[in-house]
């Protein structure tokens with residue numbers, strides 16, 4: 001598909017003419033967000049140094065975002081939405097208020113739009129205009145048309161270049177781009193590119209987001225594709241929970257608040273930081289977004305207790321059961337298929353930070369999917385920096401027997417370092433894991449039709465800016481099956497000198513990541529030694545995934 005030309009700056013006069021062509025009234029400031037800002041907005045001076053973004057596409061509405069850089073404590077900017085790149089066929093204009101309390105961020109939910117339609121938009125101050133963005137509304141509720149989406153996670157800025165975003169921005173208009181967590185990393189790291197400070201409070205989180213959004217690839221992705229975002233741990237702090245381990249209240253509130261400031265995302269009226277939600281894309285797909293950090297709890301020893309919580313689990317089950325769509329996509333932070341490490345065909349769960357640590361919730365969910373015979377449930381997962389295509393087994397038996405009740409696709413990471421485990425041994429201990437690659441980086445594309453879901457993993461050299469992407473592997477899942485099938489002509493595993501264990505260790509870009517890798521390698525080695533000493537009785541490890 002064709003890409004659109006680079007952004008063109010309109011003159012202020014031209015935008016003013018267009019801005020007055022249609023009255024405001026089709027847009028509103030997202031609920032609750034409005035409490036932070038005045039509603040008596042006027043357009044003030046300033047510029048749009050952080051680009052533009054859109055998200056949460058519905059069949060008739062989109063959330064628009066930008067940020068006004070201004071000296072004024074209270075100000076506003078005009079949003080113009082049109083059906084053409086020149087912004088001549090204007091369909092909505094509105095003046096959106098902002099103020100210092102929300103760091104100049106601008107958000108508006110514009111309704112009254114046509115389904116499955118491309119829109120172009122720009123923001124205007126009294127002396128500047130933003131780049132022109134592009135977005136797309138969702139297909140109408142009764143549409144049986146196919147969908148193209150893409151997803152990624154874990155963009156550690158100092159580690160490498162966001163080449164996956166560079167390509168995803170050129171794919172042509174996607175129906176949706178899903179950002180599955182670790183949009184930013186909270187620790188300081190200055191090796192390849194610089195994050196020279198930790199994020200602990202409002203100022204540092206805001207400064208970090210400015211650095212990330214100055215990245216050309218991420219900025220372009222936001223400019224041309226509508227997104228939804230779920231946060232994982234690093235939007236606040238590594239491996240945190242609601243209670244134990246618990247970050248400082250200041251750090252947590254700042255992380256959530258700044259994430260809302262920088263994302264094209266509405267707020268729920270009475271749940272200020274709720275992000276779990278669902279978006280319908282015709283009869284083809286329901287996108288159910290989860291939050292596996294905010295409601296997560298541990299016991300007094302820091303052992304896992306609750307991952308999503310009662311209210312969210314009930315929401316998820318209700319949406320899965322009521323969904324009118326063929327494909328039920330669950331946008332999910334952490335891996336739901338078990339990940340066992342071991343020898344002799346007997347494995348041990350190694351990462352209690354993912355669903356493996358929360359058996360009672362996982363069993364309840366997967367038992368429900370099986371009992372209700374809900375078909376085509378597909379988990380799209382971030383967190384683990386590894387490409388995987390998985391069956392999701394319901395209570396797998398000790399002898400390796402299992403029934404798959406869903407599938408899971410994990411699209412590697414944009415840059416963050418993956419797991420140094422050999423693919424073949426992972427597959428031996430986890431027959432439901434059909435591919436495993438922790439060495440490469442990029443994103444995934446998913447094409448949905450009435451007949452099948454097709455997932456394509458794309459990778460590139462992240463040490464080279466704007467390096468081209470290539471296909472790592474492609475997976476086809478026929479409708480009403482719960483098994484990813486490798487597409488002819490692509491490979492499930494890379495092996496030999498290119499194996500993840502070898503190349504990941506060699507390419508570890510900085511000391512902190514090398515340390516984390518060594519921790520995993522030590523654990524895997526000790527595990528093998530212990531098994532040889534004691535036999536294969538499973539024993540659980542304390543929480544922790546090594547700080548990714």
Ligand SMILES: [Fe+2]
Nearest residue numbers: 154182383548
């Ligand atoms: Fe991550």
